[in-house]
Amino acid sequence: MDFGELFTDPSKRKRLLSAFLAVLLLAVVCAAVGVVSEIPALTIFSIVLVAGALGVIGKFLVTLAVHLAGTSSRLIKLNDRYDDTEKWLEQFDRGTRATFTSLGKAQAELRRSLEEASSDIGQVKEELGSEIQTVARESATRESLDAFVKSSEAEVGDLEKSFGVVRESNGKLSKRIDEVGGRAKDIERSLDHIREEAERVQAAIDAAKEEYETRLSQAKNALGKDIKEQDRLRRLAVHATKVELETKIDEVDAASKSEAAKLSKKMDSTSSLASRLRGDGYVQFNRLLGGKFASDVTGEVGNRLGLSIEHSELRYLERKVQQVEAICEGRLATTAEDAVARVFAARSCEGDSLRILEIGVLFGLGSGFMHTALAPFYDSVKLHLLDPFDGYYGSDHLDPLTGQKVTRAAVERNLRRLAIDWNDFEIIEGFSTDDGVQKKAKQGAPYDVVVIDGDHTYDGVREDFERYAEYVKPSGMLIVDDYGSEDWPEVTKYVDETIASDGRFEQVAVLSRTAIFRRKAVGTGKAATAAGGKASPEPTPAKAKTPSKKATKKAKAAKKPSAKKKAAKKSTAYTSSKKATPSRKKATSKRVKPLAEEIAGVGEDSEVAAERGG
Ligand SMILES: C[S@@+](CC[C@H](N)C(=O)[O-])C[C@H]1O[C@@H](n2cnc3c(N)ncnc32)[C@H](O)[C@@H]1O
Structure with missing residues (x-):
């Protein structure tokens, strides 16, 4: 009980006040009775209080008894109702059981009918399925027939077109x-x-x-x-x-x-x-030296190069080209005349050693042939070979004529087969247009000979000339392959438009498909460039251009052990033993021997045999 409410709730406060007044009145009455009866007032008051309490307890007991009586009569009623309910439940149970039994029967009946119905449905389904399949087959056949008719019509159209083309090309072909x-x-x-x-x-x-x-x-x-x-x-x-x-x-x-x-x-x-x-655009190159080539190099062009070349030497070199191709992998991607032309152009270089940069190497047969043919004339010949060495034209393709892959390993094997020392060649792997590759090539500069035989497009030749022409020594040679070739008109165009009129170079000759330029000696190039000079129409041979230098060299050569070798450079080194000098004989036999030994069934050239003293 909340005592606070006795003071806040007005009705309760009233009741409390009434109770207090009643107790007070009772106390007053008890005091008065005490005065009258001379019994202590407290005793009277206590008696009254006990009587009051007994009255309250009695009232409570009476109320409890009445309540218990009501509860027991309600319990009796409840018991009756419980009995009734139990009876009803028994009846309900019986009824439910009967219902379940009849329901079970009905369920069994239903299951049977369901089974019958589902077997009927299965049959109907099967019948329907076969019906559907028949219909589908018929419609598919019709569709495919339609499609076939359409595609046949299209094919007939195409065939008619192709027949037209075939008829046309047949006409052209015939x-x-x-x-x-x-x-x-x-x-x-x-x-x-x-x-x-x-x-x-x-x-x-x-x-x-x-x-x-x-x-x-x-x-x-x-x-x-x-x-x-x-x-x-x-x-x-x-x-x-x-x-x-x-x-x-x-x-x-x-x-x-x-x-x-x-x-x-x-x-x-x-x-x-x-x-x-055939439509493949590739020409099988000639492996013979023609009459015009022979008369050019033994005559006018030989003179311009400052060389005295004999027919026997040409026969020897012609044979050598064939031998190189016979023992190497891959092929020489140029004619025998052009391979020999490079050798003669290089041989017109003065000096004891040769440094050659070749842009576009393929299988390295041109390079190997150059080295083999030049080595007898110099104390050292070093090849710097620049190519991506990654398939054909750097695109992982096979060489279309040999079906082989152009790789660095193949080039190395070829050079080793030609008995070229590892120190005599350096491989520069990559495209000439790559700055890093150019930097590597620059490390070997200046070169006595630069051969441009890589990318044969106008821009390709232009890039190579612009990047590498400067690496040619004064009086060194610049060689451009495939000049005048029907297959590479852009090479010819660039050479005619630009290189031929470059003041730094003079055109010495065109031999077969090889355009040969000589870099002017120091001083003349700049002067010519400044004056916008053109290539000399009648170029002078290196011999005539540098008489004093040659005279000095001759004097020096007389003292040196390799003097004969150098002297032989200007004339043939492959002629009879009577003409051959001791040093030349030594150098040639060193180079020729591995070739001759490797070629099974190919007899030695009589000139070579003569040179070896055979
Ligand atoms: C005609 S073949 C060279 C033939 C070779 N000089 C010979 O005499 O047998 C051309 C070669 O140039 C390479 N080439 C093409 N573009 C090049 C480039 N930008 N730089 C270097 N090599 C390139 C090709 O991969 C190919 O191996």
């Missing part, structure tokens, strides 16, 4: 074939002509022989008369026959040379035409 046939007939005619010529020569030789024999027999008859006269006559007859024969041989030789040159040209153009007809 025209080309006719052309080629015509050319082949021309070649056959030329061959017939040569054959006839040869027969005529043979007949002339036979006639001359007969005449010689007649004269000889006449001379023999006259022997008895005058032996001296007979001898004179015999010598005269022999001489006349010899002169006659030599004239005939010269005539036939000249005729067959010009025919051979024509044939070689025709073969080149037929090969080029065939490659174009």
